[in-house]
Amino acid sequence: MVDPMYRQIAEDLRRQIEAGELAHGAKLRTELELREKYNASRNTVRDAIKLLTTRGLVETRPGQGTFVVQKIVPFITTLTGDPGAGSDGDIYRNEVKATRRIPDASVPRVEIQQAGSSLAEELRADEGSTVVSRHQERHIDGTPWSLQTSFYPLILVQRGATRLIEADDIQQGSVEYLGESIGIKQVGYRDTVKVRPPDAIEARFFGLADDGRVSVIEIRRTAFDEGGEPFSLTVRVYSADRNQFAVNVGSVPVGISEVS
Amino acid sequence: MVDPMYRQIAEDLRRQIEAGELAHGAKLRTELELREKYNASRNTVRDAIKLLTTRGLVETRPGQGTFVVQKIVPFITTLTGDPGAGSDGDIYRNEVKATRRIPDASVPRVEIQQAGSSLAEELRADEGSTVVSRHQERHIDGTPWSLQTSFYPLILVQRGATRLIEADDIQQGSVEYLGESIGIKQVGYRDTVKVRPPDAIEARFFGLADDGRVSVIEIRRTAFDEGGEPFSLTVRVYSADRNQFAVNVGSVPVGISEVS
DNA sequence: AACGATTTGTTCGTATGTATC
DNA sequence: TGATACATACGAACAAATCGT
Numbered sequence: 332m333v334d335p336m337y338r339q340i341a342e343d344l345r346r347q348i349e350a351g352e353l354a355h356g357a358k359l360r361t362e363l364e365l366r367e368k369y370n371a372s373r374n375t376v377r378d379a380i381k382l383l384t385t386r387g388l389v390e391t392r393p394g395q396g397t398f399v400v401q402k403i404v405p406f407i408t409t410l411t412g413d414p415g416a417g418s419d420g421d422i423y424r425n426e427v428k429a430t431r432r433i434p435d436a437s438v439p440r441v442e443i444q445q446a447g448s449s450l451a452e453e454l455r456a457d458e459g460s461t462v463v464s465r466h467q468e469r470h471i472d473g474t475p476w477s478l479q480t481s482f483y484p485l486i487l488v489q490r491g492a493t494r495l496i497e498a499d500d501i502q503q504g505s506v507e508y509l510g511e512s513i514g515i516k517q518v519g520y521r522d523t524v525k526v527r528p529p530d531a532i533e534a535r536f537f538g539l540a541d542d543g544r545v546s547v548i549e550i551r552r553t554a555f556d557e558g559g560e561p562f563s564l565t566v567r568v569y570s571a572d573r574n575q576f577a578v579n580v581g582s583v584p585v586g587i588s589e590v591s
Numbered sequence: 592m593v594d595p596m597y598r599q600i601a602e603d604l605r606r607q608i609e610a611g612e613l614a615h616g617a618k619l620r621t622e623l624e625l626r627e628k629y630n631a632s633r634n635t636v637r638d639a640i641k642l643l644t645t646r647g648l649v650e651t652r653p654g655q656g657t658f659v660v661q662k663i664v665p666f667i668t669t670l671t672g673d674p675g676a677g678s679d680g681d682i683y684r685n686e687v688k689a690t691r692r693i694p695d696a697s698v699p700r701v702e703i704q705q706a707g708s709s710l711a712e713e714l715r716a717d718e719g720s721t722v723v724s725r726h727q728e729r730h731i732d733g734t735p736w737s738l739q740t741s742f743y744p745l746i747l748v749q750r751g752a753t754r755l756i757e758a759d760d761i762q763q764g765s766v767e768y769l770g771e772s773i774g775i776k777q778v779g780y781r782d783t784v785k786v787r788p789p790d791a792i793e794a795r796f797f798g799l800a801d802d803g804r805v806s807v808i809e810i811r812r813t814a815f816d817e818g819g820e821p822f823s824l825t826v827r828v829y830s831a832d833r834n835q836f837a838v839n840v841g842s843v844p845v846g847i848s849e850v851s
Numbered sequence: 852a853a854c855g856a857t858t859t860g861t862t863c864g865t866a867t868g869t870a871t872c
Numbered sequence: 873t874g875a876t877a878c879a880t881a882c883g884a885a886c887a888a889a890t891c892g893t
Contacts (some may be wrong), residue, residue: 517841580670
């Protein structure tokens, strides 16, 4: 009937945090002290703390102690925008500029690959057909923000969009570049949003605990040309605890403030 | 230099799962068997399994064993739609109908509350002003799908939209009802998407482990009238492991298939 | 730079409770 | 009811990270 002891301890600590008795950033008592206070073993206290860490309430630092997590100011990205832009770094630049933060995108890592079944389906290409992938790490204010990989059918390069296979940032934005170089016009795009645990690379890049506690948000953007055919796929991955997303439909007043 | 043993064990099990040596739904060896295989203590084996659980790879069932998680077919909800509709149950009905699943919404729980600072700001009302809240549990095919709470300023009821305070489903959709009853026209809406750990109520409703392993997705939809003023806020919460969301901008071909 | 004190991280062994078959 | 398997709890020891002296 009664909860296990480690849950009771966790609940008591949670209550103290919610009630403000333990402020953000404050240090909890040490495991030895809590062990005495609750008259439990150190392992049981540790189980309670582990529960709170998976719930995102506290974090432990070896050699220092356990601390109530700081409140993070989320970064908001608007997914809806100009149907003819925004497939690559455009939204990135606009959003970052608007909020006066300092952006930084790494030099693209360009690879030539064969499309797997999933990628081929999303680009409506044949499985095994050749694609160009451009991978970038993106930061804001020096902290990791997102990992981005864009895929383009190699045919676009053969038709003249040769800069796609150069390891340079396409400053004007890839959508504009494709329009100017080979006349592809983007008339729309579709984003799919999904939440999943991070893989090892993502955990390291975002500085997340590698125990899958914090999720990442994956947004896949498929861009369509005038014929309704997809010509690029951009996959962006964000840390779920620092990012929010907005979707505006119809007429929406500007300057909606951020919510907690 | 080397990883702790429980991580090595977890890594070995993960590799087996990824490689398909352990199929979806397959039962792992018992903790005692794994203890012998890896020459470790049972507690260490349990630490390894715990790591895989938080990563969403396996689940344990008392008295039965540990199993590789089944692949879940995600349910996709499109956030972009008609600017003049979709604030309440409309999208719900449309989406569910289109995919031939069986929807079921509970009778609304209607409450009269005072707006807190956050809610007041989102509705651009005064803090402490009175609002109507309508809360519903929504299922698909009999399984829990989302928790939904809509907030309306009480002034709308006083102006004649009296059905807002009746504990009946508004079959025609609240947006249409507000238009017909008191002439409020929705010209747009804004969704904000955020990921967070579930609270106790959400964990129980979605059947999630109550240790915060699986996140929930919270979508707050603010609806705006012709004057650009917000007149309703709908908060929907989904389980992050079974749901994805789509955003269409511009001209996008229909019938994009679901991705894994 | 070195050292000791403090604090969390890992690993073991053991015992008992609870859920399932 | 008994057997099996996971859940909880205790105690102990050593390792590793951090900090102040």
